[in-house]
Amino acid sequence: MYLLSVCVISFYFLLSFSVVFFITGLYFIVNDLVVFIEWEVLSLNSSSIVMTVLLDWMSLTFMSFVLFISSMVIYYSDDYMHGDENLNRFIILVLMFVLSMVFLIISPNLISILLGWDGLGLVSYCLVIYYQNVKSYNAGMITALTNRVGDVALLLSIAWMLNYGSWNYIYYLEFMKGDFQMTVIAWLVVLAAMTKSAQIPFSSWLPAAMAAPTPVSALVHSSTLVTAGVYLLIRFNALFVNTYLSKLLLLFSVLTMFMAGLGANYEYDLKKIIALSTLSQLGLMMSILSMGYYDLAFFHLLTHALFKALLFMCAGSIIHNMKNTQDIRCMGGLVMMMPLTCTCFNIANLALCGMPFLAGFYSKDLILEIVSLSHVNLLIYFLYFLSTGLTVCYSMRLTYYSLTGMFNFSSLSSISDCYWVMLKGMLGLLFLAIMGGSMLSWLIIPTPEMVCLPPLMKLMALIVSLMGGLLGYEIFQFKISWDNKVLINYDLTNFLGNMWYMPTISTSYLNYGSLKLGYGIIKIVDQGWNEYFGAQSIYQFSSNFSKINTFLQFNNFKIYLIMFIFWIMLLLVLMLL
Structure with a gap:
């Protein structure tokens, strides 16, 4: 009962703070306020x-959204x-994680940003x-x-x-724009x-972190x-734009x-598919x-947070019911046995695809229209829309494999929407996954603006x-023939499904290579020449x-006599010279 109370207390604590921050944020938007607080800790x-x-x-x-999602996740x-004996420790770790993120969000100073950054x-x-x-250790x-x-x-x-005399970067962003140091x-x-x-070439850690x-x-x-990373660049955007x-x-x-969207179409691990969709977004x-x-x-950061948290929570519920099986080929027909969870899962999936009037539509569709309006070359434009198509493709594939068709797991199974606490956590996010986009569009873009484009664009x-x-439905409808085609083009499949060999490169060459280089430097310099001519020599x-x-x-x-004779002889030699 004590562990239960920790979860419940954390849930109410975070939820109440989320509401307070959201109302304060609304007040700041309406009155166009910015508050900068300086607290002198020590003089x-x-x-x-x-x-x-x-x-x-x-x-x-942003703090309001982080705390709201955290409260739902802790309740979930x-x-x-x-069944975990260390649930107390788990909740404390999650709270430390949230605290580090809040610390990073409110910091206009690089030192305090580093504290939040390293805390994360x-x-x-x-x-x-x-x-x-x-x-898990390897992934960590x-x-x-x-x-x-x-x-x-x-x-x-x-x-x-240090060249500027202060670490409060917001003072320097505008007027030091073209400076070399900036x-x-x-x-x-x-x-x-x-x-x-996790942008290329640092993408491999993100799907690996699914071990959590x-x-x-x-x-x-x-x-x-x-x-x-995205939030940091939003704050520093004046430095590198144009x-x-x-x-x-x-x-x-x-x-x-593009790479993440393509890789998700070749992945069979439920959590890794959702992780790759995060990478794509x-x-x-x-x-x-x-x-x-x-x-x-x-705007997209906030809307994406809502439906992606819901997507993971639904995936967790499915994995929990499937006795910790994450392979989507073992699923199928779940909509008959877990209708409420599958409804939430489908709504989150459609929001991810940018289905009209769900959360993802308001930000994603606007971004794609702005790209059509901007001066970008053909390659970037093509990759943008191809990646959007691939998002819907792997979402349809995920729905086809897991929610429809025949059940492919053990016939002796008790799958149902019986985890009521988990369902309440999901339903808390469901409302915002539907309404959040329209609500935020009124807040972030209060003045109506029109994007004027030709009908086709x-x-x-x-x-x-x-x-x-x-395309996703047609290709993955033929499971056996498609799997055979995959086996025929094994090298291409291995290349595309393995994130363009990025995990192999970053693990085998970059991390292992840098560790080996460090070991060599220690052996040659610290424990080698440095030791020989330094400490050991002294x-x-x-x-x-x-x-x-x-x-x-x-x-x-005898010693004193020898020394006396030596000094007398040295004195005589000096006198003769």
Whole structure:
């Protein structure tokens, strides 16, 4: 009963704070307010340690959404992690995770951003290795090592900002725009954001992080860890927009979106399919952000958080019922046995596809129309819409394999919507997955604006979505023949389904190679030449000198006589010269 009370208390605590932050955010939007708080923690002579907090409509709204999703996930975890003896520890880890994210959101200072950033990295490692087995440890290690690259970039940007005399970056973004030092900081911040938001070539850790419990996946992949990079770039957008860096980021993010959409069509693990869809949506956010539309990126960030958390929670419920089986080929016909869960799952899936008047439609359709309106080349335009089609394609494939057809698991099974606490957590998010997009569109874009396009380009998003859905249904309807075709083109399938060999490259070459290089440097420098000419050499010299000194200090008359004769002879030689 004590563990249950921890979940319930955490749920009410986070939910109440979420409501307070949302109402405050509405007040800030209406009155166009920004509050900058400086708290002097310690003052010693002329030095002072100051904690700064930035509260505007963006930080308050984002905090509200993070806390709301966290409250639903913790409530859901009470049922999902019911048999776990360490549920108390799990809830505390999740709360630490949320606290780190909140710390990152409200920080206008690079030092405090680093504290939140590293807090996310450390707690995510603890959560990924929560189920203690070799696979989890490997996944945790690749997550931690990949994110360390971004942490180092952030540390270097802190060092570079010493040139300005303060780490409050918001003071310098506009008027130091073309400065060389700010350009270097922009490159470092973008590198940090690319590692945290898993853009190419740092994408391999995101599907690997699925080793964590499903409630953690719902939290990590919706509103916290992976969105930290996007949020950081939203804050720093003035630095890199309309530069070569933004063009490079656009290319990498669009390729990430395409690669993830293609890979999800070859994946059979339920959680990894949803993880790859997160990667695809992160590519969409990053790409529109690199084109300068930071408010649209933030809009999609919020709507995506709502339906992606719901999608993971439904997947967790299905996995729970399927006795921890995650292979979609073992599912089928679940809509007959779990109608409520499948309804939530389908609504979240349709929101992901951008079905009109669900949450994803308002942001995704607007982004695609803005891309049609912008000056982008044919390759970027083609990849944008192809990736949108692939999203609907793998969503239709997921629905076909898991929800329809015949049940392909053990005939002795008791699958039903019996986990009421989990269902309540899902239904809490269901309302916002339906209404959240329209609500946010009125808040973020209060002035009506019209995107004027030719009819074909205006309908392009809908046409591509319908074509992707039809293609997905037609191809994956023939399971046996399609699997045979896959086996014939094994190399191509292996390449596309394995994220273009990125996990192999980053694990075998980058991480293993860097660790091997570090081991070699330690052996050659620290424990080699440095030791030989440094500590060991000094020790030998000191040891020999002390032996001579000790020998001379023995009270032996012969020694003193020899030394006396030596000095007399030296004096005579000097006098003769």
